[in-house]
Amino acid sequence: MIATAxxxxxxxxxxxxxxxxxxxxxxxxxxxxxxxxxxPLTAVLFWFNAYRPSMxxxxxxxxxxPTMQHGALLDFLLPVVGAAAxxxxxxxxxxxxxxxxxxxxxxxxxxxxxxxxVTGWALAGYLVCVGVLYxxxxxxxxxxxxxxxxxVVGAAGLPALAAVGFAAGSCFPSRFMTPLISIGVFFxxxxxxxxxxxxxxxxxxxxxxxxxxxxxADPGVATFYPYLPDLPIAQxxxxxxxxxxxxxxxxxxxxxxxxxxxxxxxxICLAGLVAAATAIGFAGTARLDRHGMMVIxxxxxxxxxxxxxxxxxxxxxxxxxxxxxxxAAYLPxxxxxxxPVVSQVAGLPGAPDRILQAAPTFTQxxxxxxxxxxxxxxxxxxxxxxxxxxxxxxxxxPGERQPDVTSAQYASQVRxxxxxAVVGYLLRTGKHDSPAQEAVRAGLLKAAGVRLIPPGQRxxxxxxxxxxxxxxTAAYRSAMRFAxxxxxxxxxxxxTHLTALRAGHITLAQLP
Amino acid sequence: xxxLPSSGGARLAGPPDxxxxxxxxxxxxxxxxxxxxxxxxxxxxxxxxAVVALAAGLRIAAHWxxxxxxxxxxxxxxxxxxxxxxxxxxxxxxxxQERASGHWLPMLRLGAALGLxxxxxxxxxxxxxxxxxxxxxxxxxxxxxxxxxxxxxGATALGGGLAWVGPVGYLVVAVYSLYAQWHGGGPSTxxxxxxxxxxxxxxxxxxxxxxxxxxxxxxxRGAKDGT
Numbered sequence: 098m099i100a101t102a103x104x105x106x107x108x109x110x111x112x113x114x115x116x117x118x119x120x121x122x123x124x125x126x127x128x129x130x131x132x133x134x135x136x137p138l139t140a141v142l143f144w145f146n147a148y149r150p151s152m153x154x155x156x157x158x159x160x161x162x163p164t165m166q167h168g169a170l171l172d173f174l175l176p177v178v179g180a181a182a183x184x185x186x187x188x189x190x191x192x193x194x195x196x197x198x199x200x201x202x203x204x205x206x207x208x209x210x211x212x213x214x215v216t217g218w219a220l221a222g223y224l225v226c227v228g229v230l231y232x233x234x235x236x237x238x239x240x241x242x243x244x245x246x247x248x249v250v251g252a253a254g255l256p257a258l259a260a261v262g263f264a265a266g267s268c269f270p271s272r273f274m275t276p277l278i279s280i281g282v283f284f285x286x287x288x289x290x291x292x293x294x295x296x297x298x299x300x301x302x303x304x305x306x307x308x309x310x311x312x313x314a315d316p317g318v319a320t321f322y323p324y325l326p327d328l329p330i331a332q333x334x335x336x337x338x339x340x341x342x343x344x345x346x347x348x349x350x351x352x353x354x355x356x357x358x359x360x361x362x363x364x365i366c367l368a369g370l371v372a373a374a375t376a377i378g379f380a381g382t383a384r385l386d387r388h389g390m391m392v393i394x395x396x397x398x399x400x401x402x403x404x405x406x407x408x409x410x411x412x413x414x415x416x417x418x419x420x421x422x423x424x425a426a427y428l429p430x431x432x433x434x435x436x437p438v439v440s441q442v443a444g445l446p447g448a449p450d451r452i453l454q455a456a457p458t459f460t461q462x463x464x465x466x467x468x469x470x471x472x473x474x475x476x477x478x479x480x481x482x483x484x485x486x487x488x489x490x491x492x493x494x495p496g497e498r499q500p501d502v503t504s505a506q507y508a509s510q511v512r513x514x515x516x517x518a519v520v521g522y523l524l525r526t527g528k529h530d531s532p533a534q535e536a537v538r539a540g541l542l543k544a545a546g547v548r549l550i551p552p553g554q555r556x557x558x559x560x561x562x563x564x565x566x567x568x569x570t571a572a573y574r575s576a577m578r579f580a581x582x583x584x585x586x587x588x589x590x591x592x593t594h595l596t597a598l599r600a601g602h603i604t605l606a607q608l609p
Numbered sequence: 610x611x612x613l614p615s616s617g618g619a620r621l622a623g624p625p626d627x628x629x630x631x632x633x634x635x636x637x638x639x640x641x642x643x644x645x646x647x648x649x650x651x652x653x654x655x656x657x658x659a660v661v662a663l664a665a666g667l668r669i670a671a672h673w674x675x676x677x678x679x680x681x682x683x684x685x686x687x688x689x690x691x692x693x694x695x696x697x698x699x700x701x702x703x704x705x706q707e708r709a710s711g712h713w714l715p716m717l718r719l720g721a722a723l724g725l726x727x728x729x730x731x732x733x734x735x736x737x738x739x740x741x742x743x744x745x746x747x748x749x750x751x752x753x754x755x756x757x758x759x760x761x762x763g764a765t766a767l768g769g770g771l772a773w774v775g776p777v778g779y780l781v782v783a784v785y786s787l788y789a790q791w792h793g794g795g796p797s798t799x800x801x802x803x804x805x806x807x808x809x810x811x812x813x814x815x816x817x818x819x820x821x822x823x824x825x826x827x828x829x830r831g832a833k834d835g836t
Contacts, residue, residue, distance in 0.1 A: 135774070138774065138778050141778070142778060142781045142782070145781070145782055145785065146781055146782070146785045150785075168785075171781065172781060175777040175778070175780065175781060176774075176777070176778075179773060179774065179777060183770070183771070190770070271652075271655070272652060272697045272698075272700050272769065272770060273652070273655065273656065273659050273694055273697050275697075275770070275773055276690065276693030276694070276696075276697060276772075276773030276776070276777065277659065277690060277693070277694070279773065279777055280686060280689060280690040280693065280777065280780070281690075283686065283777075283780070284683075284686050287682070287686075287784070288675075288679055288682075288683070290676075290678075291675055291676050291678070291679040501793075
């Protein structure tokens with residue numbers, strides 16, 4: 098083609114022209130970015146490794162969002178690091194390193210555009226994938242709103258992964274670098290969970306760690322109390338710092354540009370390093386709070402310690418069973434499991450008016466173990482003056498991926514654990530119960546179908562049993578006798594003697 | 610393609626350039642030179658070193674304390690890395706010129722791919738000697754062979770430079786399947802052979818089929834050019 102007119106010369110230094118040419122360069126990079134070709138593979142990996150496992154969990158945000166965070170970044174990691182390394186090595190691979198040195202833009206700026214293109218495509222893919230997962234969950238979840246922090250941490254991880262890959266490909270443009278850096282980063286990130294022990298570890302800065310490692314995704318976490326952003330904030334600071342440090346370091350090389358540009362790059366690198374180091378320090382100070390989330394004192398907002406207010410979902414009947422609305426799908430099962438217990442205690446003097454699900458509490462124990470207890474019902478809205486017994490539901494819901502708990506097992510757990518709490522409330526049991534109180538408690542639970550285990554014997558491991566009495570003792574014989582009574586006889590006796598029994602004025606010999 | 614010296618040298622266009630009266634030792638020298646040039650062009654020595662480095666890394670990592678997931682997944686990650694190295698060594702710097710003139714090329718490709726895979730198996734077996742590795746030697750051999758086959762298939766389809774795409778995608782699937790299998794669930798297809806037990810004949814067949822297909826295609830067609 099013959100040029101018939103000289104090209105229109107753009108005014109040098111024009112801000113508009115700079116923006117336009119930058120936009121053109123970015124568009125070119127976006128069109129030629131290897132990450133675009135990786136998106137289908139990434140989507141398949143996300144579906145297999147993050148979407149399916151998340152959707153296999155019951156529709157609770159507290160289960161699905163952390164599960165997604167753990168899987169999603171690992172799914173994006175290999176394609177993103179690989180594509181970035183591939184793009185970083187592009188000029189060397191095509192033998193145009195020297196040729197590219199004479200173009201108008203400094204090398205570092207060109208590299209930033211290529212990195213931005215990889216990051217942009219990765220973020221676009223991530224947003225679509227996570228958007229679909231969150232949209233489906235929002236349609237299924239009976240209560241509560243999306244937990245955004247797990248998604249934010251994943252999104253913040255992508256620029257960092259792209260920066261790692263790009264820098265590796267750019268600095269060491271070998272045919273072996275792309276696969277090895279991808280798998281190396283996968284190893285480092287994927288195995289970081291292994292290095293986190295006892296709830297206090299700097300490795301909690303790893304972006305695939307969503308909350309307390311030893312608890313994992315739990316239905317009781319972030320349901321009764323807000324999702325604490327302390328650890329996610331530290332992770333985001335770390336990832337942003339890491340990204341800045343790596344990209345800044347890329348621009349420090351002599352060939353990257355002029356003196357001013359390199360000074361800017363060095364400042365960015367330094368700021369990034371400081372931010373990353375600070376965030377790692379924050380992560381090292383994280384500790385498990387009693388609501389099952391990680392608290393970092395320097396980042397903690399005390400307002401997040403207030404319980405979430407909710408109106409419980411209740412069953413009908415003389416003694417309604419009420420649960421957090423997030424657990425509404427399990428209310429029929431829970432109410433059905435408690436029916437034998439309710440039939441024993443409902444209507445008796447001083448019996449509870451409501452059985453209300455209490456928030457679980459968590460304590461870190463040695464050897465990466467977690468102790469689960471029962472907290473209060475502070476967030477629940479109910480008429481004051483009602484006699485309410487707060488009881489924690491079992492830790493694992495039927496339908497959760499691991500460990501699998503069947504509905505029948507769950508019902509047995511509910512009957513044993515909640516039933517024990519209800520009977521204890523009725524009898525006002527405590528640390529120093531009378532033998533008669535112990536016997537009546539055991540007798541009522543046995544009559545309700547709860548399996549009792551003598552003290553000292555190992556429970557079944559699934560929490561389907563309650564503490565019983567030593568066989569052969571007088572209390573044991575009284576309990577068995579009390580359990581064998583007709584329900585009407587038992588209730589009639591309790592109606593008459595409950596007050597004296599609670600006060601410890603009834604002896605074993607006086608039990609029917 | 611680099612020009613090879615005609616005297617006492619070798620060219621890919623056919624059997625070593627040997628005069629009818631030349632001695633067998635000269636022919637042997639030519640063949641050796643051809644192999645050396647091929648290895649040099651494919652960075653085979655670096656690939657061998659990379660595999661040794663990976664095996665050493667596995668050996669060091671084996672002494673750490675891993676939880677069950679880590680112990681299950683660690684060898685697989687290193688096996689996959691070795692397989693991608695095998696495929697990365699198929700990249701040709703010469704492209705079509707070499708392809709058009711090399712009668713010996715298929716044998717060299719086969720020898721390089723097979724040799725590197727064997728080297729990876731030996732190196733990983735040495736790394737696992739004396740320590741307990743998940744699956745043991747046979748499972749490691751099956752995994753390396755199958756994933757190397759997958760990587761070689763990727764090399765013929767996408768080019769040696771992008772051959773890592775298949776194995777790394779497969780790695781994510783296999784790592785999750787190992788995790789799920791340990792919990793008694795997850796996919797049970799033999800095509801995800803790293804998650805299958807040693808005695809699963811289907812897994813051996815699938816890994817073997819992929820390995821054979823990869824080796825055959827890389828031998829016959831070589832890695833795709835132009836990446």
